[in-house]
């Protein structure tokens with residue numbers, strides 16, 4: 380056996396290996412990106428749901444944004460206030476826990492209050508039903524279809540179909556917004572957690588039409604706007620909306636609304 384046939388190739392492969400290793404080592408040093416050690420620490424505090432409710436691509440992106448000062452520690456809807464406080468303590472900044480929001484469904488057309496055009500017997504999916512003629516079986520084309528697409532989108536068991544419409548469990552809702560994208564009627568909106576007064580209707584139909592389809596719809600009569608002393612409720616396109624920056628929850632609009640389209644949410 381000629382040992383040269385083994386030794387020379389082994390030496391040349393070994394030499395090449397050493398040259399490549401040195402090259403990689405130098406490149407790693409030269410092109411190394413410094414990662415702020417606080418980013419993985421913030422990431423460890425986050426719940427890891429990767430739901431995107433913070434507005435970033437996931438928990439890693441949110442952790443980076445908080446450390447770099449682009450997002451507030453309170454921006455994670457799943458982690459809540461304790462998570463915000465822990466991140467703030469780690470970074471030595473204010474948690475600014477204000478601004479917690481909650482999802483609410485702008486419809487209270489339950490089975491006894493909202494009329495149906497026909498009996499729906501199709502796939503239990505709101506987007507499918509909304510494609511049908513008349514945009515679903517409800518006489519009000521703006522109303523909740525009650526087929527639960529939002530329920531299936533919610534990772535937190537925070538929204539359920541009750542008496543034919545979607546209802547949010549405010550204690551479980553993390554304001555991640557997944558239900559908002561799932562609703563083909565654009566019925567779900569985020570409002571301040573502490574807000575008490577809600578217009579639970581999304582119809583921009585004229586009053587007469589609203590009355591024909593539902594007992595509790597906004598008819599755009601403007602009685603609420605006239606009684607509000609704080610300029611906190613306005614009617615645009617036949618529909619009342621509340622300005623939560625101005626609303627003092629005095630309840631005058633709630634009392635005045637002839638169709639009970641404005642409701643009060645008392646926290647338990």
Ligand code: SF4
Nearest residue numbers: 533552553555556558
């Ligand atoms: S109800 Fe909607 S916003 Fe609230 S946790 Fe469920 S999907 Fe998220």
Ligand code: SF4
Nearest residue numbers: 505523524527529562
């Ligand atoms: S709120 Fe929207 S998604 Fe949820 S059941 Fe009603 S129509 Fe369907």
